[in-house]
Amino acid sequence: xxxxxxxxxxxxxxxxxxxxxxxxxxxxxxxxxxxxxxxxxxxxxxxxxxxxxxxxxxxxxxxxxxxxxxxxxxxxxxxxxxxxxxxxxxxxxxxxxxxxxxxxxxxxxxxxxxxxxxxxxxxxxxxxxxxxxxxxxxxxxxxxxxxxxxxxxxxxxxxxxxxxxxxxxxxxxxxxxxxxxxxxxxxxxxxxxxxxxxxxxxxxxxxxxxxxxxxxxxxxxxxxxxxxxxxxxxxxxxxxxxxxxxxxxxxxxxxxxxxxxxxxxxxxxxxxxxxxxxxxxxxxxxxxxxxxxxxxxxxxxxxxxxxxxxxxxxxxxxxxxxxxxxxxxxxxxxxxxxxxxxxxxxxxxxxxxxxxxxxxxxxxxxxxxxxxxxxxxxxxxxxxxxxxxxxxxxxxxxxxxxxxxxxxxxxxxxxxxxxxxxxxxxxxxxxxxxxxxxxxxxxxxxxxxxxxxxxxxxxxxxxxx
Ligand SMILES: Nc1ncnc2c1ncn2[C@@H]1O[C@H](COP(=O)(O)OP(=O)(O)OP(=O)(O)O)[C@@H](O)[C@H]1O
Ligand SMILES: [Mg+2]
Numbered sequence: 001x002x003x004x005x006x007x008x009x010x011x012x013x014x015x016x017x018x019x020x021x022x023x024x025x026x027x028x029x030x031x032x033x034x035x036x037x038x039x040x041x042x043x044x045x046x047x048x049x050x051x052x053x054x055x056x057x058x059x060x061x062x063x064x065x066x067x068x069x070x071x072x073x074x075x076x077x078x079x080x081x082x083x084x085x086x087x088x089x090x091x092x093x094x095x096x097x098x099x100x101x102x103x104x105x106x107x108x109x110x111x112x113x114x115x116x117x118x119x120x121x122x123x124x125x126x127x128x129x130x131x132x133x134x135x136x137x138x139x140x141x142x143x144x145x146x147x148x149x150x151x152x153x154x155x156x157x158x159x160x161x162x163x164x165x166x167x168x169x170x171x172x173x174x175x176x177x178x179x180x181x182x183x184x185x186x187x188x189x190x191x192x193x194x195x196x197x198x199x200x201x202x203x204x205x206x207x208x209x210x211x212x213x214x215x216x217x218x219x220x221x222x223x224x225x226x227x228x229x230x231x232x233x234x235x236x237x238x239x240x241x242x243x244x245x246x247x248x249x250x251x252x253x254x255x256x257x258x259x260x261x262x263x264x265x266x267x268x269x270x271x272x273x274x275x276x277x278x279x280x281x282x283x284x285x286x287x288x289x290x291x292x293x294x295x296x297x298x299x300x301x302x303x304x305x306x307x308x309x310x311x312x313x314x315x316x317x318x319x320x321x322x323x324x325x326x327x328x329x330x331x332x333x334x335x336x337x338x339x340x341x342x343x344x345x346x347x348x349x350x351x352x353x354x355x356x357x358x359x360x361x362x363x364x365x366x367x368x369x370x371x372x373x374x375x376x377x378x379x380x381x382x383x384x385x386x387x388x389x390x391x392x393x394x395x396x397x398x399x400x401x402x403x404x405x406x407x408x409x410x411x412x413x414x415x416x417x418x419x420x421x422x423x424x425x426x427x428x429x430x431x432x433x434x435x436x437x438x439x440x441x442x443x444x445x446x447x448x449x450x451x452x453x454x455x456x457x458x459x460x461x462x463x464x465x
């Protein structure tokens with residue numbers, strides 16, 4: 001498998017290399033082209049100035065002077081008359097020059113004509129100017145420059161270009177090397193993290209370095225890891241609590257069964273033991289039933305069939321059911337629900353919600369206190385408060401009371417004997433209805449549970465008429 005940083009770097013490299021090559025070639029051609037043009041026009045200008053001199057004074061001394069002058073430069077001159085007879089040269093004439101001057105030429109513009117500009121094919125670049133000194137004194141000034149001279153220039157230029165290209169490639173290589181590593185580093189660490197996750201190691205920590213898409217991705221993976229870690233921890237704690245929860249009644253059952261097996265027992269004692277065994281077995285089966293309910297809720301495998309319910313009538317029937325128990329413990333119970341609020345709930349499930357909450361209020365309150373149920377409307381929401389003046393929940397325990405098997409009183413005494421499942425069930429049901437439940441409590445003073453059922457009043461308005 002090719003590493004992503006190498007792949008990315010290679011692509012960068014290829015793209016930039018192609019761009020660089022193209023622009024280098026383009027630049028090189030342009031420079032060479034304008035160099036040749038420059039040479040040609042200076043050659044032409046030189047020819048023109050010779051022409052001017054010849055037109056002013058045409059004699060052998062001037063011709064000789066011109067020839068002499070050119071022999072000291074890197075250009076050459078050939079002066080002919082109109083018949084093609086050579087009057088003066090600065091250099092011995094070779095075949096290429098011969099060929100050029102022997103060609104017939106017509107219509108030479110005043111500022112000269114370019115005869116040859118091709119550097120590839122020919123040995124010289126050449127221009128011609130015609131002079132007219134009156135009468136017989138007419139002819140042509142041919143100027144030549146050997147392409148070797150220009151090639152020398154070009155090869156120097158090439159050297160510069162090659163050096164520049166190499167430097168650019170070098171810096172490009174370094175830049176790409178670091179850039180592609182910097183870009184792919186978070187990806188690589190995320191790959192590592194997910195590999196760890198899939199191996200069951202949830203203790204990953206990804207630094208959030210940027211707030212672009214990569215940063216988001218890394219944040220999501222981190223959240224996933226944290227969630228998995230939390231779930232794993234929760235599952236372990238849950239299993240530990242369950243086994244503890246089951247061990248206690250099973251110890252009782254085993255102990256009393258041992259006692260009941262003894263021969264020297266009278267019948268009433270045996271029945272007493274059997275009753276205890278029966279009671280404990282009941283405990284276990286209730287516990288298992290509730291756990292099973294919760295498991296079903298967790299998978300969203302339990303169905304809620306919502307019905308339009310008058311919440312006041314609904315609460316009144318529950319009120320009637322629990323009132324005797326409250327009365328016998330000497331707790332005052334009241335229900336405040338004035339208007340006819342309609343809500344969409346599953347009445348069977350919600351009965352369980354209120355029974356669990358009222359059961360807690362009853363269990364954790366002393367006599368001569370008040371427990372109240374209140375229904376309010378706020379915007380489009382219906383809010384139900386269940387408030388008691390019981391022993392309250394310590395601040396440190398508040399975040400956990402909706403957890404499974406969580407109880408403030410860790411001793412799991414038989415007196416207050418719950419499993420710590422009631423509120424977990426309440427929360428699942430309320431949330432399955434798209435509602436929210438929260439708690440407010442002061443240790444020693446009382447507890448208030450608040451259930452918010454959202455967006456209920458739209459339906460009220462339509463169905464009330
Ligand atoms: N109204 C309340 N007043 C004081 N403490 C409460 C109240 N409601 C709940 N708690 C505390 O929160 C814990 C969790 O409540 P929850 O209803 O889940 O469990 P439980 O009542 O102990 O057992 P279960 O309801 O399963 O029989 C309780 O053990 C109790 O300590
Ligand atoms: Mg309870």
